[in-house]
Amino acid sequence: MCDVCARKGPSRRTLMFAGAGMLAATQFGGAAQAQPARAASTPDEALKLLVAGNARYVANQPQQRDFSAGRASRALGQAPFAAILGCADSRIAPELAFDQGAGDLFVVRVAGNFVTPDGLGSLEYGAAVLGTKLIMVLGHHSCGAVNSTVAALQKGNTLPGHIADLVRAMKPGIEPTLMQPGSDLEQRAVVANVQYNVNRLKTATPILAAMVAKNEIGVVGGVYDIATGKVNLV
Ligand SMILES: [Zn+2]
Numbered sequence: 684m685c686d687v688c689a690r691k692g693p694s695r696r697t698l699m700f701a702g703a704g705m706l707a708a709t710q711f712g713g714a715a716q717a718q719p720a721r722a723a724s725t726p727d728e729a730l731k732l733l734v735a736g737n738a739r740y741v742a743n744q745p746q747q748r749d750f751s752a753g754r755a756s757r758a759l760g761q762a763p764f765a766a767i768l769g770c771a772d773s774r775i776a777p778e779l780a781f782d783q784g785a786g787d788l789f790v791v792r793v794a795g796n797f798v799t800p801d802g803l804g805s806l807e808y809g810a811a812v813l814g815t816k817l818i819m820v821l822g823h824h825s826c827g828a829v830n831s832t833v834a835a836l837q838k839g840n841t842l843p844g845h846i847a848d849l850v851r852a853m854k855p856g857i858e859p860t861l862m863q864p865g866s867d868l869e870q871r872a873v874v875a876n877v878q879y880n881v882n883r884l885k886t887a888t889p890i891l892a893a894m895v896a897k898n899e900i901g902v903v904g905g906v907y908d909i910a911t912g913k914v915n916l917v
Pocket of ligand 1: 770771772794795796823825826827828829
């Protein structure tokens with residue numbers, strides 16, 4: 684069972700104590716010393732690592748990786764430095780786009796990269812228990828979920844099956860862009876969707892809002908350019 688699945692079992696308080704126990708074990712020695720170390724200790728450091736990793740990816744100069752190295756350590760625990768709320772789109776793989784290895788990123792993906800109750804719970808777990816220092820909401824150009832929502836708002840049509848639920852959930856973040864002037868509606872909708880969900884995470888009580896207020900975690904937005912691989916902060 685993965686760590687996220689575990690939240691359906693013991694309470695968050697229990698998990699937090701478990702996390703504290705692991706930290707104590709690390710401080711006082713023993714086998715836990717072999718657990719992975721977090722690559723960043725502040726939101727700013729975490730963002731710098733993502734930006735630098737994306738630059739390597741854009742330049743097609745990723746770090747050489749030995750995928751077996753560190754497996755024994757990761758079997759003992761995880762210490763991801765950042766979380767990504769990304770789209771399910773097959774063209775945007777966060778670990779590749781930010782040139783990170785196993786254990787570095789805590790990734791939640793859903794078509795349209797918007798906040799759902801389960802996704803929020805996952806990100807809270809990443810922040811409060813695993814210690815992620817940054818959450819990036821990562822949108823992208825040519826997003827089918829965003830375009831479908833724009834079309835549904837313009838035409839008033841209903842999409843089949845549960846796709847309709849997805850579009851309905853995304854409407855509040857995108858609808859204001861239809862009232863604004865400009866021909867680049869698709870791009871504005873992508874950015875608006877990212878910013879709306881950044882704000883949702885920053886104000887999500889009781890966990891994330893309190894951690895943001897204490898600068899224990901940062902929340903930023905990014906838009907991935909499929910043609911270049913570059914992530915621009917928005
Ligand atoms: Zn998408």
